Amino acid sequence: xxxxxxxxxxxxxxxxxxxxQAVAAGALASPDVVYATELLYTCSEPGQQEIQxxxxxxxxxGVVVAACSxxxxxxxxxxxxxxAGLNRYLLEMANIREHVxxxxxxxxxxxxxxxxxxxxxxxxxRRNEPLFGSQVPLTKRVMVxxxxxAGIQAALDCADAGLDVVLVEREPTIxxxxxxxxxxxxxxxxxxxxxxxxMVDVAQKENITLHAxxxxxxxxxxxxxxxxxxxxxxxxxxxxxxxxxxxCMEKCPSKKNPDGFNEGxxxxxxxxxxxxxxxxxxxxIDRSACRYFSTGKCRVCQKICPVGAVRFDMEDRQxxxxxxxxxxxxxxxxxxxxxxxxxxxxxYPDVITAMQFERILSASGPYGGHIRRPSxxxxxxxxxxxxxxxxxxxxxxxxYCSGVCCMVIAKQAILxxxxxxxxxxxxxxxxxxxxxKNYDEFVRRAVEEYGxxxxxxxxxxxxxxxxxxxxQGADTLLGARVEVDADLVVLATGVEPSRGARxxxxxxxxxxxxxxxxxxxxxxxxxxxxxxxxxxxxxxxQGPKDIPASVAQGSAAAAKVLALFARDSIATDPxxxxxxxxxxxxxxxxxxVCPFGAIQWKTLRDGTKKAQVLETVCQGCGLCxxxxxxxxxxxxxxxxxxxxxxxxxxxx
Amino acid sequence: xxxxxCVAYYPGCSLEGLAVEYDVSTRAVCRALGLTLVELNDWxxxxxxxxxxxxxxxxxxxxxxxxxxxxxxxxxxxxxxCPGCLKALKGAIKIRDSHPEALAQALGRPxxxxxxxxxxLQLLYEKVGPEALSRAVRRGFDGLPVxxxxxxxxxxxxxxxxxxxxxxxxxxDRLLEAVGCTVPDFPFxxxxxxxxxxxxxxxxxxxxxxxILDMAQRSGARAIVVACPLCQQNLDLRQAQAEKAMGTxxxxxxxxxxxxxxxxxxxxxxxxxxxxxxxPGDGLLPAREPPEPxxx
Numbered sequence: 001x002x003x004x005x006x007x008x009x010x011x012x013x014x015x016x017x018x019x020x021q022a023v024a025a026g027a028l029a030s031p032d033v034v035y036a037t038e039l040l041y042t043c044s045e046p047g048q049q050e051i052q053x054x055x056x057x058x059x060x061x062g063v064v065v066a067a068c069s070x071x072x073x074x075x076x077x078x079x080x081x082x083x084a085g086l087n088r089y090l091l092e093m094a095n096i097r098e099h100v101x102x103x104x105x106x107x108x109x110x111x112x113x114x115x116x117x118x119x120x121x122x123x124x125x126r127r128n129e130p131l132f133g134s135q136v137p138l139t140k141r142v143m144v145x146x147x148x149x150a151g152i153q154a155a156l157d158c159a160d161a162g163l164d165v166v167l168v169e170r171e172p173t174i175x176x177x178x179x180x181x182x183x184x185x186x187x188x189x190x191x192x193x194x195x196x197x198x199m200v201d202v203a204q205k206e207n208i209t210l211h212a213x214x215x216x217x218x219x220x221x222x223x224x225x226x227x228x229x230x231x232x233x234x235x236x237x238x239x240x241x242x243x244x245x246x247x248c249m250e251k252c253p254s255k256k257n258p259d260g261f262n263e264g265x266x267x268x269x270x271x272x273x274x275x276x277x278x279x280x281x282x283x284x285i286d287r288s289a290c291r292y293f294s295t296g297k298c299r300v301c302q303k304i305c306p307v308g309a310v311r312f313d314m315e316d317r318q319x320x321x322x323x324x325x326x327x328x329x330x331x332x333x334x335x336x337x338x339x340x341x342x343x344x345x346x347x348y349p350d351v352i353t354a355m356q357f358e359r360i361l362s363a364s365g366p367y368g369g370h371i372r373r374p375s376x377x378x379x380x381x382x383x384x385x386x387x388x389x390x391x392x393x394x395x396x397x398x399x400y401c402s403g404v405c406c407m408v409i410a411k412q413a414i415l416x417x418x419x420x421x422x423x424x425x426x427x428x429x430x431x432x433x434x435x436x437k438n439y440d441e442f443v444r445r446a447v448e449e450y451g452x453x454x455x456x457x458x459x460x461x462x463x464x465x466x467x468x469x470x471x472q473g474a475d476t477l478l479g480a481r482v483e484v485d486a487d488l489v490v491l492a493t494g495v496e497p498s499r500g501a502r503x504x505x506x507x508x509x510x511x512x513x514x515x516x517x518x519x520x521x522x523x524x525x526x527x528x529x530x531x532x533x534x535x536x537x538x539x540x541x542q543g544p545k546d547i548p549a550s551v552a553q554g555s556a557a558a559a560k561v562l563a564l565f566a567r568d569s570i571a572t573d574p575x576x577x578x579x580x581x582x583x584x585x586x587x588x589x590x591x592x593v594c595p596f597g598a599i600q601w602k603t604l605r606d607g608t609k610k611a612q613v614l615e616t617v618c619q620g621c622g623l624c625x626x627x628x629x630x631x632x633x634x635x636x637x638x639x640x641x642x643x644x645x646x647x648x649x650x651x652x
Numbered sequence: 653x654x655x656x657x658c659v660a661y662y663p664g665c666s667l668e669g670l671a672v673e674y675d676v677s678t679r680a681v682c683r684a685l686g687l688t689l690v691e692l693n694d695w696x697x698x699x700x701x702x703x704x705x706x707x708x709x710x711x712x713x714x715x716x717x718x719x720x721x722x723x724x725x726x727x728x729x730x731x732x733x734c735p736g737c738l739k740a741l742k743g744a745i746k747i748r749d750s751h752p753e754a755l756a757q758a759l760g761r762p763x764x765x766x767x768x769x770x771x772x773l774q775l776l777y778e779k780v781g782p783e784a785l786s787r788a789v790r791r792g793f794d795g796l797p798v799x800x801x802x803x804x805x806x807x808x809x810x811x812x813x814x815x816x817x818x819x820x821x822x823x824x825d826r827l828l829e830a831v832g833c834t835v836p837d838f839p840f841x842x843x844x845x846x847x848x849x850x851x852x853x854x855x856x857x858x859x860x861x862x863x864i865l866d867m868a869q870r871s872g873a874r875a876i877v878v879a880c881p882l883c884q885q886n887l888d889l890r891q892a893q894a895e896k897a898m899g900t901x902x903x904x905x906x907x908x909x910x911x912x913x914x915x916x917x918x919x920x921x922x923x924x925x926x927x928x929x930x931x932p933g934d935g936l937l938p939a940r941e942p943p944e945p946x947x948x
Contacts, residue, residue, distance in 0.1 A: 341820025347837060395810070461819075463839030465870070 001126055004035040004060040005118060006051055007096075008042035008067035014101040019111040023066060023096070026115045030122040034058055043073050048080040055084035062086075062125040066094040066118045087130030089574070089637055092121040116650060123649040127642045131574035136616050138224040139324040140565045143168060145216055145504070148176020149547055150539025151329030152198050153554030154561075155208055158327075161562050165208045166321050168230060170500075172213045173278035175199055176331050180261065182361040182369075184547055185411040186442035192277055192364070199279040211319065212280055215500075219508055220597050221617060223534025224324045224570040234314040235284035237271070241309035244273060244281035248301035248310070257289035259366070263356040265374055266366025271301045271310075275364060285310075325534045325561045328508065328518060329554065330501060332540040335390025335398060335494040342461045343389070345491060349375040350469055351462055354385075354408050354492045361415050371419045373488050376467070380423060380487035383416050384471045385409045386459045387429040390494030398494050400515055403544040405492035406433045410443045412490065413452040425452045426484050428459045428473050436546065455482060462489055495544035509595075509619075510535055517543045528557040536560050575637045576618035577625055583632035584610045590624035590633055599624060659775065660722035660730040661689035664698060664737035671734075671881035673925025677910035678733045678772050680923035684914070685780050685788060689731070692721045698732075698740035701848070712747040713758040715740035719767050720759055728764075733772040733910070735805035735880045741769035742812045771806055773879045773909060774815050777823040782830035790918035791938050792832030798912070799838035799873040800824035801864060803845060803883040818842070824909060828877060831916035840867045845886040854890070858897035861886045865894055865902045874936055876906045884908060888930045905933030 005027040009015035020038040027036040035058045039047045042065055054060060063086065065077050070093045078088035094117040104110045140163060144155045147169035155167045167174070178184075179199075181191035202208055217229045252269035259268035261275050270289035273281055283301075291298035292312060302310040334355055337345035345351045350373045352360075363369035373380055387409055391402040406429065413425040432454075434440040446452045457474035464470075471484045497516035505512045510530040511519040518541050521529030528536050536557040539550035564570075577598075579590075586609045591599045596619050602612035611633070613624075624633045631640060659682070667675035682689050699714035719741060722730045732738050748755045748763045756762040770778070776785070802821050810818040819842060825835045843864055846857030865887060868876050878884045887894075888906040895901050906929070914924045915937050921927070926934060 341817040342842075344820070344839065347820075461839070461843070463867070464837075 001032045001061045002034045002059055003030075003032045003062040003064065003122055003125060004051070004054050004058060005030075005033055005037075005064045005066065005122065006042055006047075006054075007036070007038040007114075007118070008047070008065065009038055009040050010067060010097055010101075011041065014067070014097050017101045017105060017107050017110050018096060018114045019107060020114075022111050023114045023118060027064075027066075027118050027122065030119050032062070032126055033122055035060065042067050043076050048076070051077070051080050052084040055081060055086060060086070062090045062092075062128065064092050064094060064118060064121045064125055066096045066114060066121070068097040069093075069095045069099075087132075089131040090125065090128050092125040092128065094118045094121040119649050120646040123645040124642050127639070127645050128637070131636055133571040133574045134615070135569040136224060136572055137569050138565060138567070139226075139322050140164070141166065141321075141323040142325045142327060142561050142565075143226070143228055143321060143323040144327045144329060146176070146329035146331055146498075146539070146541065147171075147174030147202070147210075147212070148329060148331040148539060148550070149178045149195060149198075150331065150541075150545075150550040150554040151176070151327070152195075152202055153551045154327045154329060154538050154558045156198060156201055156205070157555050157558035158561055159205045159207050161558075163207065163561070163565065165205075166228075166323060167202065167208055167210045168214050168216060169210070169212045170215050171274070172235060172282070172284045173274045173280065174202060174210070174212065175275075175277070175279065177355075178547060179275065179277070180263070180355060180358060180362075182358050182363075182365070183411060183415060185407045186436070186438045188411070188414070196277050199277065203279045209321075210280065212282075213284060214319070216504060216507060217318065219326075222572075222619065223564070225616065226323050226326060226534065228321045228323060228326070230319045230321060232317050232319055234316050235282075236287070236290075236311055236314045237283045237285065238309045238311050238314075239280060239282045241307045242282045243307060243309075244283070245306065246273060246283075247304055247306065248283055249273065251300050251304050253298065253300055254289050254291050257286060262359045262366045263353065265352075265356055265359055283309075325536065325564055326508070327536045327538055327554075327557045327561065328504070328510070328530075328541055329538040329557070330498045330504060330541040332495045332544065333498050335396075335496050337389050337491045337493050339396045340389060343386070343459070343489075343491060344462050344464075348462070348464055348469065348489075349373075350380075350487065351489045351491065354405065354412060354490055357412055357490045361412070361419070369419075371416060371423075371488075378487070379420060382424050382426070382468075382484065382486045383413075383488045383490065384459075384469075384484050384486040385413060385425065385427045385490045385492060386471075387427065387492045388458075388494070389491040390496070391492075392430060398496065398515075401433060401544070402495040403433065404495065404546045407436070407439055407442065407546065409490075409492050410434075410446040410452070414446050414450050417450045417452065425450070426471075426486070427452060427454045428457060428471070429454060430456070430458065436548065455484075457482070495540060498541060501541065508532065508535055517541065528553055528560055534564070572616055573620065574615075575620040575635070576615045577613045577620065577622070577633050577635050578615075579611045579613055580632045580634065581610045583630050584628075585630055585632070586610055587629060589627050589629065593623045593627045595621065595623065657686060657779075658688045658690055658727060659779075660725060660727040661691045662695055662698075662718050662722075662730055662732040662737060662741070662769075663691065664732055664734040666734050666736075666881035670885060671908075673928040674733050674881055674884070674908045674910065677908055677914045677919075677924045680919050681776070681910045681914045681917065682772075684917045684919060685776070685785075687775070687779065690725060690727060692718055692725075692730075695721060698737040700736055700740065704740065704743065708743070708747065709754065709758055711740055712744040712755055715744040716748070716755055716759050716763055719744060719763055719769065720761060723764050723767050728766045728768065729775070730767065730769045731772055731775045732769065733879070733881075735771060735803060736882070738769060738771050739805050739812060742814075745769060746812050771815075771879065773806060773824055773827070776827060776909075776913070782826040785827060785913070786830040789831050789916045791916050793912075793916060794832055794938055795834045796832070796874055796936060796938075797834045797836055797872050798828055798875045798877050798907075799836060799868050799871055800828055800841060800909075801838070801845075801868075801876050801878045801883060801887070801906075802841050803878065803880045804842060804847070806879060807842070824877065824879065827909065827913065831913055833877075833912070836871045836873065838868065838871050838873070840864050845883045847882060847886070850886060850890060854893060855897070857886050857890060858893045861890060862894035862898040865891065865904055866898060866900070868904055869902060873904070875933060876904055877909050877912055878906055879909045891931055903931060905929055905931045905936060907933055
């Protein structure tokens with residue numbers, strides 16, 4: 001074999017702490033290496049050209065590029081060698097940037113390590129074989145998981161392009177957090193007035209299948225051909241029959257249950273439609289609140305339902321959907337402020353969260369849009385807003401900024417002053433973070449036009465004094481302690497990953513960051529991709545986001561799906577496992593370890609059973625390879641021979 | 653007596669003087685609840701605030717020596733009623749966990765990872781618990797409203813104390829409820845009483861302790877229950893100063909937790925040192941004689 005080695009300087013990224021010339025010269029001593037050189041920027045157009053020229057001039061049969069991580073540029077160089085006529089799997093990369101130059105300062109040691117990595121790559125490429133993927137047809141349907149504003153946008157954009165869309169929502173209605181908001185910043189337009197039509201669109205599009213009150217149970221398959229098993233939860237009402245008339249809600253005798261949609265303020269009947277604009281506008285029974293389920297008697301709703309839709313014997317059921325791509329848009333949840341014992345949320349009824357205040361402001365909320373205190377129904381005179389409750393605070397394990405709360409508080413303070421012109425509003429804040437379009441101007445309006453008093457500092461304690469609350473804090477600009485007597489305290493609780501996000505990440509084989517938000521493919525260049533091909537992200541499931549950013553990501557993820565579906569078939573990755581039937585002893589261990597269900601039994605003509613890999617399902621993880629007792633399963637491009645050759649080179 | 657119910661006892665300096673009633677009532681309550689206290693032989697000063705301010709390792713070494721004494725007696729739990737001593741002991745344990753070799757060098761011997769320190773509150777809460785305590789009550793408080801005052805150190809800093817909620821602790825609440833008290837919400841559970849400023853700036857203590865007494869009164873409490881000698885001093889001994897500063901009269905007795913529990917357990921007055929209180933609390937104690945054990 002004739003091998004060429006290309007050592008990248010990467011400007012000074014690598015050459016700063018690695019003697020790339022010495023690495024190139026040293027590589028020439030490796031077996032089969034006939035050409036070696038260093039290049040300034042190998043990934044650049046001239047750099048790639050240089051590789052292609054060398055392949056032709058020196059009749060190279062294998063190429064080693066010593067540069068950055070293969071995650072960054074392996075595809076770039078595979079395409080480059082392919083253009084020069086080589087099979088793309090005859091390229092190997094040695095990562096001498098992330099693994100060498102960026103992590104060590106000792107140039108001599110770095111150069112030695114870089115050369116060792118190059119020698120290992122050469123040893124592997126000598127044993128590489130040309131591999132060829134096959135083409136499989138695509139299932140041109142997309143699943144969107146999560147029916148908040150990001151998921152709705154993604155679903156509508158895909159549906160507008162003519163795709164079949166399966167929209168899965170865990171709650172009995174779509175709309176997400178945005179449906180609970182009264183107004184939106186910075187334009188103070190009515191949240192349900194701008195979201196409502198989009199929700200109706202979802203219901204009316206014939207090519208959107210909506211599964212509400214449904215969760216993802218498992219996923220198999222790969223990009224282009226996923227099989228998703230869903231669990232449709234028992235709602236005890238036949239939604240095909242239910243007309244959403246609401247008669248059951250009126251007659252239900254169990255009325256005083258905490259209303260989840262109103263964040264625990266106000267009460268809801270056991271059988272209910274979450275809110276008037278719900279999509280689908282269907283009733284469901286809250287089993288824990290229902291008298292029939294607790295006592296075995298009642299059935300009032302069943303008796304009065306004009307269409308006989310109530311089904312107490314309903315059970316969860318499974319639905320299987322086949323799709324070619326998945327958009328994850330599972331959104332966020334809000335931090336539980338009970339972690340701050342000094343704020344008394346949960347103990348003092350007039351210490352509420354910003355989402356509760358949003359419901360109080362809403363005309364469809366528990367108090368009909370009149371600002372009142374939950375404790376005694378009085379109108380508050382002094383309202384204190386506390387920012388960063390569960391944001392930017394390591395002590396509660398939330399080191400990150402939630403991004404939206406500064407704007408939420410400014411909006412709520414403005415609205416409070418609109419509703420109650422006599423009210424005084426105070427905001428305790430750490431910093432004002434308002435970088436969006438027209439955002440800072442909006443905060444200035446709160447201060448200048450609406451006279452909201454901003455106090456820079458943390459609140460140390462909130463305690464009741466008579467019928468009012470005392471908010472004790474610091475003004476770090478004045479260097480003084482401050483105490484504000486308040487009638488109502490609103491805590492701007494931070495954004496955290498939606499409950500169950502980690503479990504969903506495991507099911508979908510995507511990763512989550514240290515805070516539990518889903519990981520994007522690249523922090524700058526692949527914001528809506530994941531590291532699992534065919535699965536995309538949109539909205540706050542990837543990190544705290546406001547409505548404009550969530551909508552933009554919904555559209556971006558839809559564009560990615562449309563680009564994928566613009567072709568009719570998809571090339572499979574040939575880096576899959578394969579079974580050498582003569583060696584296979586039919587023990588079945590590989591079947592039990594495969595996380596993707598990619599191995600099945602195959603019966604030979606003589607009746608013996610052998611393992612067989614389904615190449616379209618195999619992800620090339622290598623578990624079967626490592627487990628197989630007689631080493632009958634080999635992973636293409638990572639065979640035992642190839643890996644042992646690298647180790648032998650390193651240890652030689 | 654199984655070894656697990658034997659606890660090393662580190663009284664600290666306050667309990668030999670100012671807070672002698674805390675010492676006698678702690679010993680009496682533990683005895684009554686079946687916990688054997690083994691006072692450390694030849695214990696030394698924990699170093700208090702001056703040592704930790706001067707040099708954390710000095711503080712860790714001083715407190716660590718007391719922990720070593722327990723270790724040599726094969727006792728893993730060291731109990732001290734004083735939150736100041738507790739912070740020094742727990743601080744030494746934190747240094748043992750983060751820099752074991754440095755502490756071992758300072759002490760001349762390694763300190764076992766088994767050894768840990770607790771307050772009398774933590775001991776009663778975790779080793780006895782509210783349920784067992786309520787079963788042992790022989791003179792219930794019959795709904796007397798009292799508020800627990802934890803002070804600054806019992807649950808803080810959280811990383812050192814590792815007990816209860818740092819801002820809204822509830823362990824003392826639960827123990828007081830177990831002996832029949834009513835415990836209203838008390839927002840100033842962990843507010844500062846003024847601490848040692850009493851010596852240099854008694855005006856600060858008068859004001860801060862005055863706020864706490866005022867809030868206790870507003871909460872409807874007839875008494876405050878504490879677990880710290882310094883808090884007790886500031887709220888009880890200096891109550892007249894606080895009254896002067898606030899321009900009001902409180903007359904709120906300030907008991908140690910162990911005095912309240914001891915009374916509920918039916919222990920005699922002489923074992924509880926109730927006569928040491930400046931603001932007398934006798935009138936609040938249920939007078940009913942404890943029934944004979946056979947009847948209960």
